[in-house]
Amino acid sequence: MAIWSKDFTLLKNNIVETKPLVHHITNYVTSGDCANVALCFGASPVMADELEEIDAMTGAAKALVLNIGTINQTKLTSMLRAAEVARSRQIPIIFDPVGVMASSFRQKAAQQILRDGVSIIRGNYAECRCLLGDASFGQGVDSQALSDGQGKFAAKAAQQFGCVVAVTGALDAISDGQTTILATNGVELLTKVTGTGCMTTTLIACAAAVSMEYLPAAVFGITAMNVAAEKAAVQLRAGEGPGTFKAKLFDQIYNLSGDDIAVAFRGVGQNA
Amino acid sequence: MAIWSKDFTLLKNNIVETKPLVHHITNYVTSGDCANVALCFGASPVMADELEEIDAMTGAAKALVLNIGTINQTKLTSMLRAAEVARSRQIPIIFDPVGVMASSFRQKAAQQILRDGVSIIRGNYAECRCLLGDASFGQGVDSQALSDGQGKFAAKAAQQFGCVVAVTGALDAISDGQTTILATNGVELLTKVTGTGCMTTTLIACAAAVSMEYLPAAVFGITAMNVAAEKAAVQLRAGEGPGTFKAKLFDQIYNLSGDDIAVAFRGVGQNA
Amino acid sequence: MAIWSKDFTLLKNNIVETKPLVHHITNYVTSGDCANVALCFGASPVMADELEEIDAMTGAAKALVLNIGTINQTKLTSMLRAAEVARSRQIPIIFDPVGVMASSFRQKAAQQILRDGVSIIRGNYAECRCLLGDASFGQGVDSQALSDGQGKFAAKAAQQFGCVVAVTGALDAISDGQTTILATNGVELLTKVTGTGCMTTTLIACAAAVSMEYLPAAVFGITAMNVAAEKAAVQLRAGEGPGTFKAKLFDQIYNLSGDDIAVAFRGVGQNA
Numbered sequence: 001m002a003i004w005s006k007d008f009t010l011l012k013n014n015i016v017e018t019k020p021l022v023h024h025i026t027n028y029v030t031s032g033d034c035a036n037v038a039l040c041f042g043a044s045p046v047m048a049d050e051l052e053e054i055d056a057m058t059g060a061a062k063a064l065v066l067n068i069g070t071i072n073q074t075k076l077t078s079m080l081r082a083a084e085v086a087r088s089r090q091i092p093i094i095f096d097p098v099g100v101m102a103s104s105f106r107q108k109a110a111q112q113i114l115r116d117g118v119s120i121i122r123g124n125y126a127e128c129r130c131l132l133g134d135a136s137f138g139q140g141v142d143s144q145a146l147s148d149g150q151g152k153f154a155a156k157a158a159q160q161f162g163c164v165v166a167v168t169g170a171l172d173a174i175s176d177g178q179t180t181i182l183a184t185n186g187v188e189l190l191t192k193v194t195g196t197g198c199m200t201t202t203l204i205a206c207a208a209a210v211s212m213e214y215l216p217a218a219v220f221g222i223t224a225m226n227v228a229a230e231k232a233a234v235q236l237r238a239g240e241g242p243g244t245f246k247a248k249l250f251d252q253i254y255n256l257s258g259d260d261i262a263v264a265f266r267g268v269g270q271n272a
Numbered sequence: 273m274a275i276w277s278k279d280f281t282l283l284k285n286n287i288v289e290t291k292p293l294v295h296h297i298t299n300y301v302t303s304g305d306c307a308n309v310a311l312c313f314g315a316s317p318v319m320a321d322e323l324e325e326i327d328a329m330t331g332a333a334k335a336l337v338l339n340i341g342t343i344n345q346t347k348l349t350s351m352l353r354a355a356e357v358a359r360s361r362q363i364p365i366i367f368d369p370v371g372v373m374a375s376s377f378r379q380k381a382a383q384q385i386l387r388d389g390v391s392i393i394r395g396n397y398a399e400c401r402c403l404l405g406d407a408s409f410g411q412g413v414d415s416q417a418l419s420d421g422q423g424k425f426a427a428k429a430a431q432q433f434g435c436v437v438a439v440t441g442a443l444d445a446i447s448d449g450q451t452t453i454l455a456t457n458g459v460e461l462l463t464k465v466t467g468t469g470c471m472t473t474t475l476i477a478c479a480a481a482v483s484m485e486y487l488p489a490a491v492f493g494i495t496a497m498n499v500a501a502e503k504a505a506v507q508l509r510a511g512e513g514p515g516t517f518k519a520k521l522f523d524q525i526y527n528l529s530g531d532d533i534a535v536a537f538r539g540v541g542q543n544a
Numbered sequence: 545m546a547i548w549s550k551d552f553t554l555l556k557n558n559i560v561e562t563k564p565l566v567h568h569i570t571n572y573v574t575s576g577d578c579a580n581v582a583l584c585f586g587a588s589p590v591m592a593d594e595l596e597e598i599d600a601m602t603g604a605a606k607a608l609v610l611n612i613g614t615i616n617q618t619k620l621t622s623m624l625r626a627a628e629v630a631r632s633r634q635i636p637i638i639f640d641p642v643g644v645m646a647s648s649f650r651q652k653a654a655q656q657i658l659r660d661g662v663s664i665i666r667g668n669y670a671e672c673r674c675l676l677g678d679a680s681f682g683q684g685v686d687s688q689a690l691s692d693g694q695g696k697f698a699a700k701a702a703q704q705f706g707c708v709v710a711v712t713g714a715l716d717a718i719s720d721g722q723t724t725i726l727a728t729n730g731v732e733l734l735t736k737v738t739g740t741g742c743m744t745t746t747l748i749a750c751a752a753a754v755s756m757e758y759l760p761a762a763v764f765g766i767t768a769m770n771v772a773a774e775k776a777a778v779q780l781r782a783g784e785g786p787g788t789f790k791a792k793l794f795d796q797i798y799n800l801s802g803d804d805i806a807v808a809f810r811g812v813g814q815n816a
Binding site for chain 1: 300303304307308311312317318319320321322324325328329332346507518519520521522523524526527
């Protein structure tokens with residue numbers, strides 16, 4: 001998809017040149033990994049969730065990540081305030097509904113966060129289906145059907161929430177409700193390292209921090225993670241696995257150019 | 273110990289095939305490492321501690337890890353509720369009394385968790401002695417005496433708490449109060465990486481999630497960590513140390529088969 | 545600077561021989577990395593922040609780290625109590641004002657921590673300037689001017705706070721208000737791994753735990769991190785980056801002798 005090449009190079013250059021501050025309210029399990037992936041990509045991460053400093057932190061940021069892994073009532077209150085600040089200042093909000101299907105507490109939290117709108121949602125298929133409250137998609141389908149179904153599903157979710165929705169997995173479907181991108185980069189080993197979803201959300205936020213075109217920004221962030229994973233995986237020697245892969249994943253994200261990402265991108269577009 | 277070989281292979285296969293959900297209420301220092309070790313082993317970790325979602329999280333899990341590193345009053349309340357849920361649904365509870373000797377707050381927390389019973393306790397010698405409130409074991413003894421004493425100590429603790437007790441260190445003693453296993457796998461470098469004890473507890477929980485025989489499950493989880501550590505350590509080159517070792521430790525846990533664990537296992541059984 | 549050689553060797557040996565307990569009240573993003581760096585260096589880290597156990601934890605420690613990354617009101621209350629305990633028992637307090645310029649909440653927290661005195665402050669230039677409330681240093685200057693200015697700045701801050709102040713960056717300036725050390729060890733890659741500042745603070749605390757001479761202790765901790773980083777960086781092969789570098793950083797800290805640190809140290813002293 002040659003059309004993205006110029007965009008990807010521009011996005012990457014803008015991140016490296018402006019080092020955008022990306023404010024995360026996120027879980028304690030993968031927060032260090034998210035900070036590292038943002039640094040490797042050229043951005044400036046900050047993690048902070050005390051309510052009294054939310055106005056200052058979010059107000060100074062170029063993007064806001066809300067990630068509900070290990071969420072509690074205190075963090076939710078800070079997230080809702082941060083989202084208000086971000087909306088009032090046109091700072092993009094990137095929402096990661098980690099494990100939202102696991103409890104009604106997370107479902108209510110997600111509803112509150114989504115009520116007044118976010119810029120981009122990134123989740124896996126189960127998470128995004130739960131957000132939509134719609135179990136009619138993708139059950140019992142084979143992978144080809146899932147491919148078609150996942151694109152339609154992402155488009156429907158994007159229309160319903162009025163934002164870009166990225167449904168990631170073996171296949172990634174990213175839609176703004178009008179145009180949908182289906183992409184197939186990535187490797188199975190990504191599922192054996194905790195936080196690769198959270199880190200993908202962070203990379204999307206780094207891109208959204210420097211561009212108001214959220215559809216290419218989301219495709220770019222997802223593709224960066226997946227291409228880095230492909231490059232890391234091919235370097236593994238016999239007997240190596242998720243531990244060495246994770247170290248090499250950061251190496252590759254650090255070394256990726258926008259052009260590398262564009263060249264390796266395997267995706268197609270479709271209209272809703 | 274040929275008798276374990278079949279069990280270990282079965283346990284590993286069951287974990288990989290059923291991908292059991294293991295709910296952790298644990299510390300923020302090593303939670304990412306515990307999630308990664310569970311993924312490498314084939315299980316599905318989830319970390320969550322908001323009281324409002326405990327019933328859903330623990331209720332959906334196949335095992336519950338309670339780890340009191342960085343514990344506070346809020347987490348303790350969630351742990352006690354999670355333990356109630358686990359007991360009512362016959363979900364195994366694996367308790368890690370991290371640093372329990374360091375404060376009376378932790379000792380009271382441990383007493384509350386233990387009051388209504390857990391399935392397996394895994395701690396080092398100092399932690400387990402503190403739980404037992406018994407300073408008569410193992411002081412001023414040489415390592416051979418410690419070897420005998422540690423087995424008897426584990427058996428006594430198992431009898432007192434009515435569960436499997438695993439006392440880990442240079443020597444591991446695991447007992448259900450009747451049969452005690454003494455095992456010697458492992459390497460010194462494990463003491464130079466934070467969270468290897470927590471990770472061992474997670475591996476035990478992965479096994480207990482797929483088997484109600486908690487004594488072999490505990491021996492299996494401990495041996496998996498120690499054998500992986502041995503395999504990682506022999507690969508280190510001159511000048512490498514805990515950083516490279518840790519990455520390779522995850523690689524090895526990912527690549528271990530049940531048979532690998534059984535073959536490398538160095539342990540003997542004794543009756544109480 | 546041959547004069548430090550003996551000190552550095554003595555400091556390292558004392559850490560390894562006495563394995564001092566270093567109590568951290570710190571952020572959840574880099575706490576695992578700080579624990580690992582302390583273990584690699586030979587010390588015993590503990591992270592704990594529940595108010596009810598602060599007296600026991602700090603009271604048993606040989607040094608106290610207060611790090612305000614991801615601070616909240618609850619942690620601040622624990623920090624203030626821990627600082628009281630440390631002062632009453634002559635336990636050194638090492639303060640890391642992470643991101644203090646980012647919010648008035650952090651500035652107030654820092655003022656409360658500093659009010660009754662700490663032993664050592666370690667921060668970057670922006671953080672230390674914010675503590676001092678003085679914007680007159682270092683703006684618009686070239687790097688040579690910064691070099692001179694940073695030494696004077698560190699000395700001024702040390703005089704104002706009545707403690708050792710370490711201002712770290714491309715150049716490190718460490719002062720007790722009388723003598724100031726300017727040092728230039730380190731590599732750019734340190735800025736691409738989250739928590740290298742926090743980890744440096746931990747290494748300083750390991751040294752302060754075994755010596756009441758806080759100026760050489762601070763220089764030693766900073767130089768240990770920077771020399772380890774230099775040794776790690778030169779081992780990187782084409783295509784490697786922050787992920788592999790981080791693993792090797794822990795390896796090198798583990799393998800560093802006091803003499804290694806002294807030999808590689810590039811620093812000069814100046815009087816205030």
